[in-house]
Amino acid sequence: MKNKRKWSLKDQALLLKRLSDLLEKGYTLNEALNFISVNEKGRQKDDLLNCVSNLAEGYSLRYGLTNLYFHRDVLSYLYFAEQHGNMEFALKESSIMLYKKIAHYDKLTKILRYPIFLIFTVAVILIFIQSVITPQFNHLYTSMNIEVSIFSMILSQSFLYLRWSMLIAAIFLLLFLIYYFIRFRKYTAERKMRLIVKIPILKTYVKMMLSYYLSLQISILLRGGMSIYDCLKIFTTQSIIPFFQEEANTFIHQLKAGQKFNDIIYEREFYEDELSQVILHGQANGQLARELYMYSQFVIEKIDTSINKIITYIQPTVYLFVGIIVLFVYLSMLMPMYKMIDSI
Structure with a gap:
């Protein structure tokens, strides 16, 4: 059990x-x-x-x-360790991978905790202004025959657009969830990945991750004295990561048809172009296992740097957004009051 x-x-x-x-x-x-x-x-x-x-x-x-x-990635590392016998290496690599995931998550959480609180607070204030204060000012303008200023109209329209934008975003999120649970989950692993790599924000990161995983696992299996074909056969027997199981079957079919492994990788849209070049170079100098391992370490460092860079951009972007909203809320409170004072 x-x-x-x-x-x-x-x-x-x-x-x-x-x-x-x-x-x-x-x-x-x-x-x-x-x-x-x-x-x-x-x-x-x-x-x-x-x-x-x-x-x-x-x-x-x-x-x-x-x-x-x-974690699924840990289980996949251990599966391949059972094939090549280097359990110590698999445990070490999987622990490093988890520590990096934890570090990225903790850093992102720390950066976003306060801004999210600010956004929530500002959203509550904004709802209160739109539902209580703004109608009262409009009623006061009407009773005193005060003409609404252009700036006040712009503020009112801005809040209206913001509210509609939030509503549209919520609708898109709901549609995405419906699509995910009703259709996307039923697709094959390859079809899922084809859709994911079409998303601009995720494309680069996903291709790096797939290139890293494939190059690392094949390099370790090659060190154990296996051929490329034997490595791919092992990929077909694992079901922990279905995508690579399907990929390995495709690779084997194309290898039997006479294609070179580096050409097969280059034609696939899921991997970085450099991976095929590394395979070609490694096969030419007889050091494919070493070349693939060094490439995998280069890619994981690039992924780590890329994620840290994205995280550093998130905080100022969120603060800028919150600052603009706070400014609009502040002006929406003051402008009607100044308008009334000028009309007296």
Whole structure:
């Protein structure tokens, strides 16, 4: 029976790091899990002991962590580790990957926490002004025969457009959710990815991630003495990431048709163009495993830099938006009062 209690990403990353460190020091996987469980309490201790029991029964570490609902990327790393035998490397790489995800999430949360609070507060004030204060000013203008200024009309129209924009955005979000749950989820993994890579904001990031994952896993399998064909056959036997399972089947079919692997990669729209060049260069100098691994590390660094850059742009953009809204709210309160004073 699967454990319904999920470990947090921080706990997952910490466990993977501890396991890789202990394996590096010469511990067996069973000994490492037992050692870590001694220092744990409650649920996590029981979970680790269950993993030890699973190992004793002949199951893999991946089986135990699957029951604990570990991150899908971690499970895929461990699946390939079962094929090439370098469990220490897989645990280390997956822990690094999780720590980077956690760092990006924490940084984004920290940056957006206060601006989101400001946006919510300003939205409440804006609703109050539009529903209570503005109608009273309009009624007062009418009773005193005061002509509404052009600037006040602009402010009123701006608030109206903003309200309609928010409504339209909510409708689009609702339509997107309906489309996602009714149709998108039923598509094949390849069709889903074809739609995703057409989205300008996501295209570059997704292509880098796919290129990173493919190059890293193939490089490790090649180091184990496998051929490209053998590597792809292993991809077809995993179902953790269905997209790469479908991709591997496509690659094998095209290889049998006589196409070169680098040409196949170049023709696919899911990967960076540099990946095909790295494959060509690696095959030419007989160092494909090394070239692919170095390329994967270059790509993951580029992804990390890109995400950090985007995050640094988000905060000033949000603050600018909030500042403009606050200015409009402030002017919408003051302008009618000045108009009344001038008319007296």
